[in-house]
Amino acid sequence: MSTPAAMARALERRRPSAQVSLHRIPAKTLSVFTRQWSSLMSAGIPLVQAFQLLGQSAVGSRQTRKTLGQILQQLQQDVSAGSALHIAFQKHPRTFNSLYCSLLQAGESAGILDTLLLRLANTLEAHAQLKAKVQHALIYPACILLVACSVLTVILIWVVPQFEAVFQSMGAALPQATQQLIHVSRWISQWGLPCLALLTCAAIGLHRGHRQSMAVRLGWESATSTLPLMGPLMQSHRAAKWALTLSALLEAGIPISEALQPAAAASGSAQLQAQTAKLMQHIQEGSSLNVAMSKSKLFPPVLLQMCAIGEETGSLAALLEKAAQLLMADLNQHIAQLTTLLEPLLMVFLGGVIGGMMVALYLPIFNLGQVF
Numbered sequence: 001m002s003t004p005a006a007m008a009r010a011l012e013r014r015r016p017s018a019q020v021s022l023h024r025i026p027a028k029t030l031s032v033f034t035r036q037w038s039s040l041m042s043a044g045i046p047l048v049q050a051f052q053l054l055g056q057s058a059v060g061s062r063q064t065r066k067t068l069g070q071i072l073q074q075l076q077q078d079v080s081a082g083s084a085l086h087i088a089f090q091k092h093p094r095t096f097n098s099l100y101c102s103l104l105q106a107g108e109s110a111g112i113l114d115t116l117l118l119r120l121a122n123t124l125e126a127h128a129q130l131k132a133k134v135q136h137a138l139i140y141p142a143c144i145l146l147v148a149c150s151v152l153t154v155i156l157i158w159v160v161p162q163f164e165a166v167f168q169s170m171g172a173a174l175p176q177a178t179q180q181l182i183h184v185s186r187w188i189s190q191w192g193l194p195c196l197a198l199l200t201c202a203a204i205g206l207h208r209g210h211r212q213s214m215a216v217r218l219g220w221e222s223a224t225s226t227l228p229l230m231g232p233l234m235q236s237h238r239a240a241k242w243a244l245t246l247s248a249l250l251e252a253g254i255p256i257s258e259a260l261q262p263a264a265a266a267s268g269s270a271q272l273q274a275q276t277a278k279l280m281q282h283i284q285e286g287s288s289l290n291v292a293m294s295k296s297k298l299f300p301p302v303l304l305q306m307c308a309i310g311e312e313t314g315s316l317a318a319l320l321e322k323a324a325q326l327l328m329a330d331l332n333q334h335i336a337q338l339t340t341l342l343e344p345l346l347m348v349f350l351g352g353v354i355g356g357m358m359v360a361l362y363l364p365i366f367n368l369g370q371v372f
Contacts, residue, residue, distance in 0.1 A: 024094055024095070025060075025064060025067065025068060025071075025095045026060060026064065027124060027127060027128040027131070028060075028128055029058075029059055029060040029064055029068070030095070030124055031121050031124035031125045031128060032059055033054060033058070033059075033068065034117055034120050034121040034124060035117075035118065035121040036054060036057060037050060037054055037117055038114050038115075038117035038118040038120075038121060040053060040054070041113055041114035041117060042114040047079055047085070048076050048079060048080060051072045051075055051076045051079075052072075052076070054068075054072055055068070055069045055072040055073070071092050071095060074088075074091070074092075075088050075089070078091070084105075084108065085104050085105075085108050085113075086101045086102075086104040086105035086108060089101050089104055097262075097265060097266060098261065098262040098265045098266070099120075099123070099245055099248070099249070099262045099263070099265065099266040100120065101262075102249060102252075102254060102258070102259070102262045103116045103117075103119070103120045103248065103249065103252050103254075104116070106249075106252040106253055106254050107252070110252075110253055116252050119248055119251065119252070120248065123244060123245060123248045126244055126324075126328075127241055127244070127245075127266070130237055130240060130241060130328065130331065133331060133332065133335055134233065134234075134237050134331075134335075136335070137233065137335040137338050137339060140339065140342075140343070141342045141343075141346060144343075144346050144347075144350070145346070148346075148350045148353075148354075151354065152353070152354070152357075153188070153192070155354070155357060156184060156185045156188045156189075157185070157188060157189055157192070159361070160181060160182060160185035160357075160361065161185060161189070163361050164182050164185070167182075167364055170364070172364060172367070174364050175360070175363050175364060175367070177356075177359070177360040177363060178360045178361065178363055178364055180360075181357060181360040181361065206220075214270055214273070214274070217270035218270045218271060218274060220270075221234075221269060221270055221271050222271070225271075229334075229337070229338050229341065229342070230338075232334055233331065233334040233335065233338060235298075235300065236300065236327050236328075236330050236331040236334060237331055238267050238268065238269040238271075238272060238298075239267075239298070239299060239300050239303055239327050240324045240327035240328050240331060241266060241267040241268065241269075241324075242263050242264065242266075242267040242269070242272055243303055243320045243321070243323045243324040243327065244320075244321065244324040245262065245263040245266040245267065246259055246260070246263035246320055247317045247318070247320035247321040247324060248317075249262060249263060250316060250317035250320065251317040251318075251321075256283065256289060256316075257280055257283060257284070260276050260279055260280055261273075261276055261280075263276075264276040269298075271298055272298060275296050275298055278292070278295070278296070279292045279293065279296075282295065288308075288311050289307055289311060289316070290304060290307040290308040290311055293307060300327065300330075302323055302326050302327065302330075303320075303323045303327065306319045306320065306322055306323035306326075307319070307320065307323070
């Protein structure tokens with residue numbers, strides 16, 4: 001029989017920790033928060049008072065403001081109790097990633113917290129802009145495909161059966177194309193819903209696996225990297241985030257051996273995270289960063305060249321930032337090419353499919369007209 005003390009301990013284990021936020025703070029809100037915090041620190045506002053002011057001026061949705069307020073209250077308690085700033089922030093990993101905490105630690109150690117907070121805000125905004133550009137490139141084709149699939153579903157489930165009833169009343173032999181279309185319509189009507197449910201479950205499982213399993217993320221990135229148009233776009237996106245983050249960390253005075261892991265984590269790339277251990281090993285063995293990077297196929301040539309020049313001239317952080325800018329320009333070019341090519345290709349493909357279905361439906365009627 002459980003004692004009251006054991007029951008209390010069990011309830012305490014089930015109770016969610018006050019130090020872990022369940023609602024994710026949007027990147028835009030986090031960058032605004034960081035920039036406001038930098039301004040308060042530059043004005044000489046004490047840290048605890050700055051947290052209070054930030055909680056009062058939080059932006060975003062009601063849930064976002066509530067979550068951020070709870071986090072700030074916990075941060076005030078931890079800092080007032082003597083906890084180091086970056087240690088207090090590490091208790092909220094869903095909101096503050098390793099890049100954020102590493103720069104906070106560097107700012108605390110060097111006494112330039114306001115400067116690094118401003119640099120961090122710029123980095124977060126650049127990350128958000130990169131993500132928005134990629135999403136913008138994908139939204140329009142996805143909307144076209146969604147509308148097209150809806151139209152095709154309506155035709156196959158409701159329109160084709162009505163034509164089938166007319167054809168049966170005619171009693172004439174149907175062309176091969178019409179027969180195939182009717183078979184597809186019957187199959188969709190019978191198995192479409194179960195297949196949709198199965199695909200939905202598979203998509204949910206893949207999404208959860210992508211978030212929780214490094215192996216799933218590696219497999220997904222390897223598959224998407226080989227796509228003709230999307231592959232170069234995603235590689236430029238990940239490399240730009242990696243270079244931009246590493247530049248910010250090096251600019252803050254963090255040694256490269258300690259900066260590589262947060263940079264790979266901030267890039268969101270499982271491949272770069274897996275490659276980081278090899279990079280650190282090569283550097284510990286005496287290799288330069290450029291030589292270590294050249295042994296992998298994940299880094300674009302422009303990034304390797306800039307890294308080599310930066311190591312030779314002692315300005316690695318500045319040239320990594322320049323490389324990130326060049327990669328972002330390349331990303332913009334890929335997005336423009338993707339948009340320019342996909343729009344007409346999708347229109348031609350979908351027009352051909354729908355037009356072919358209409359021809360298959362009306363072909364028996366045309367043949368019947370020729371008979372009479």
